[in-house]
Amino acid sequence: MDVFGDLRRMNKRQLYYQVLNFAMIVSSALMIWKGLIVITGSESPIVVVLSGSMEPAFHRGDLLFLTNFQEDPIRAGEIVVFKVEGRDIPIVHRVIKIHEKENGNIKFLTKGDNNEVDDRGLYKEGQNWLEKKDVVGRARGFLPYVGMVTIIMNDYPKFKVRTLF
Structure with a gap:
């Protein structure tokens, strides 16, 4: 399982799509976490x-x-x-x-x-x-x-x- 080799074989559009997809997952998780903090009133829900x-x-x-x-x-x-x-x-x-x-x-x-x-x-x-x-x-x-x-x-x-x- 060569992750970096897979990245090198991607064209620029595929690589951009993968980075954007990863950024959306991370930002969605952060938004859910921050939403839980507001709803529960706890710094760590x-x-x-x-x-x-x-x-x-x-x-x-x-x-x-x-x-x-x-x-x-x-x-x-x-x-x-x-x-x-x-x-x-x-x-x-x-x-x-x-x-x-x-x-x-x-x-x-x-x-x-x-x-x-x-x-x-x-x-x-x-x-x-x-x-x-x-x-x-x-x-x-x-x-x-x-x-x-x-x-x-x-x-x-x-x-x-x-x-x-």
């Missing part, structure tokens, strides 16, 4: 569960669909996806405690269903509670194991290169 910390509710490789409407209150028992300062990868865990202040501010504590202790060890140093600003989204639905493709591509980079060429 779809995430993959990367660990077994939420088993049996979610397994490694499950694809989660998220919303993040700011007017919806966060409740204990709800599954949230949050980002912690200093960490690049969002975490999927359940809200176990809510701490509401008199001024209406809400802080909350999370824990993975399959973990022994709460997530205070995962938060940035000195942080004991999460705030609404830390939430990327809230789980509203999922597809089991569909995200395994993403995990395989990240765990085995050679596989990613082989599938591209």
Whole structure:
């Protein structure tokens, strides 16, 4: 399978058509992604569960669909996806405690269903509670194991290169 050889054998019109077709696919995917961001209110409307910390509710490789409407209150028992300062990868865990202040501010504590202790060890140093600003989204639905493709591509980079060429 010689991709570059195939490209060399194409005339200019065929090559232009292939480039244009590829650009349309990429721009369509980007438009769909940006549309989902607007509709769901979440900066990341779809995430993959990367660990077994939420088993049996979610397994490694499950694809989660998220919303993040700011007017919806966060409740204990709800599954949230949050980002912690200093960490690049969002975490999927359940809200176990809510701490509401008199001024209406809400802080909350999370824990993975399959973990022994709460997530205070995962938060940035000195942080004991999460705030609404830390939430990327809230789980509203999922597809089991569909995200395994993403995990395989990240765990085995050679596989990613082989599938591209």
